[in-house]
Amino acid sequence: MRLSFLIKVPIVAALIVLVDRLFPSSFAGARIGCLALAWLIAVAVARRDVRKSPLARIGLGAAALFAVALFDDPGPLAWVLFWCSLSAAALLPKVVRFDDAWHWAARLALHAATGVTKPLSDVSRIARRRRDTNPRAIAATLALPLIGGALFLILFSAANPLIARAFAAIRLPSLWQILVWAFVAFCAWPSLRPHAAVIRLAARLPDPEPALPGTSLPSVLIALALFNLIFAVQNGLDIAFLWSGGALPAGMTQTEYVHRGAYPLIVTALIAGAMALAMLRPGSASERNIWARRLVTLWVAQNLVLVASSALRTIDYIETSMLTTWRIAALVWMALVALGLVLICWRILRGRSARWLINWNAFAATLVLTICCFIDLAATAASWNVRATTPEHVDLCYLSQLGDSALLPLIALEQRQMDASTRDRVRYIRDQTFTDLAARQDSWADWTPRGARRLMRAQTTLGPNPARPLPVAQSAWRNCDGTIGQSPVTQVQP
Known part of the structure; x- marks a missing residue:
């Protein structure tokens, strides 16, 4: 058995003891940041390949940043980002290079899904390597020392009150403690020994190029012209009544018009962005057609107006009601959607790949979420x-x-x-x-x-x-x- 494998067992045991001492009753406070930092150090000590990989060291640095956020004011967002950073650092030495956020999202999902099976598969592998031993042989080997040792301990405890008192002070762990220890082990072990299937299965994923089956250049042109017309009607109504404050038809108030539609419009913009990517897929006839490119650019611009109207509706609702953390999150989400639409337009006009688009959107989202970890919304x-x-x-x-x-x-x-x-x-x-x-x-x-x-x-x-x-x-x-x-x-x- 390799020495690196044997070192990881006491490291996981040390993490279990640390959790048992830090969280005797509740999982709260700056202790969470201490646990995150200890977990990070454990991965760095146990994994020589992580220490040597430049990309993995960047992942460790990001995990350390989120550990600081967890120490200052722990929250679920900082914990999720810490786990993603630490898991990426654990997986990066297993890949040749950082490809795109699409495949890395799949790797992290598979890493979380296979985490439960990895300790069990390692135990099974050790058992298979020791085929020369069987349960009867093990029992025969351990029978004499165990039975004899137990007999002498019983006799000594009867003869020595100090030994008897020590035995009386022993308290077996409760079922809840055992479950917590097992949970910590199943969480920590995969970061020290990632499952090989994570990299293998993620590599089989196709490139994230959306496609609309059965479409042709004429259908794309007709669809884009129709979509632009429909969106122009919606945006025209918003400009007339929402942005300009014009008089609404009888029976409808400004409050009713403003408070409806903020979130459905954002969903509309997201669907429109995905359809724009699919209709101008690289290599397609519509991607090379100048009118299709112009119509898509106009449609994306109209979607930006739609997102701006959604943001204005939310702001007006805040002014008439109040500001909440969810409404702040909604405004931030709308800004990310608007940035995504701009990136879609840039990708179409400049011929960028889907990998480029996904990576920039993921970078923007990660940056915003990182800032939110250090701001009390x-x-x-x-x-x-x-x-x-x-x-x-x-x-x-x-x-x-x-x-x-x-x-x-x-x-x-x-x-x-x-x-x-x-x-x-x-x-x-x-x-x-x-x-x-x-x-x-x-x-x-x-x-x-x-x-x-x-x-x-x-x-x-x-x-x-x-x-x-x-x-x-x-x-x-x-x-x-x-x-x-x-x-x-x-x-x-x-």
Whole structure:
């Protein structure tokens, strides 16, 4: 058995012990970043090919960046990006070069799917290599030392109270602990020994060139002319009523027109982009036709107007309602769709390959997601709502759902002019959020650097004796927006 294989077994065991010590009860806090960094170091130590590969070292660097994000403020996005970076670093030495994001998405999916079977297949391979041994021979070899050792331990524990106390202190792991250990092993082992089928199966995937079967040059030209006409009608209506604010027909309000269609229009733009690629597939007759290229360029331009209208609808909805993290994500997604349409047009005009198009879209998406790992979108939404809305109209229920991300905006809101009832409600939400954050930061298990910085700024702004909300009666309670709820009093008839 090779030495490199034997080294990986204690490394996985060390990761299991680390998880057992770091997360005795919950998976939270800066400990997640410590685990990610330890996993990264384990891969670098156990895999000599990863250390020597320049591309794999880039993957390790990206994984280290996301480990820092997990340490500062852990979240599912940073964890997914960390796993993708670390898995790419583990797989890169097995490929000749980085080809395209399409094949790498397949490799990562296969790597995740085969991770469960890889430890089992390695155990089975070891068993096949030891064909000269069978269960009976192993049992015969171990019978004398095991039975004899157990007998002497029983006798010594009866004779020596120190040994008896040591045996009494032994606690067998629970079923949950065993399942957690197995989960860690099945996650860590594939990064140390990737399955060979991952590279082999991904290499069989065809190039990502979309195709529309049964299309000809005349059908493409007719379709493009019709699509441009339909999109021109939609964009003309948006320009007349959405962008210019023209008078709508009787029975329809501006709010109704604005609030409908933002997401369906984005889906329309995505479908149109895929169809544009398929209709001007490299080597096809339409790809060489000048009118087909012009009509596709015009169609892509109309799709850009469609995406801009979708963004404007979302912005108008935010101004009449409020900003949420999902609406920020929607605007970011619309920007990526617009960039994708521009890249599609550039690819058609410049004759670029589908690999070029996919790689640039993947790069843009990865860059945006990386930035989002280090930005608290919930705090951004809370700050905007506090600044753009009067205190009486701020959705305090939504701010209370954001947790400590809304703490500093709540403190800023509390300092504005408002009536006494609204101030008391704001003060209650702020007090609860501050207390919860302070309690988490006092616990080593839940402590995070971002939470510590936020708590320090809040303490500096509030001072040593922050104002407290009004007390409520024992039978009363506070709702999510800080209003006081009161149970109806049942009057007893004399």
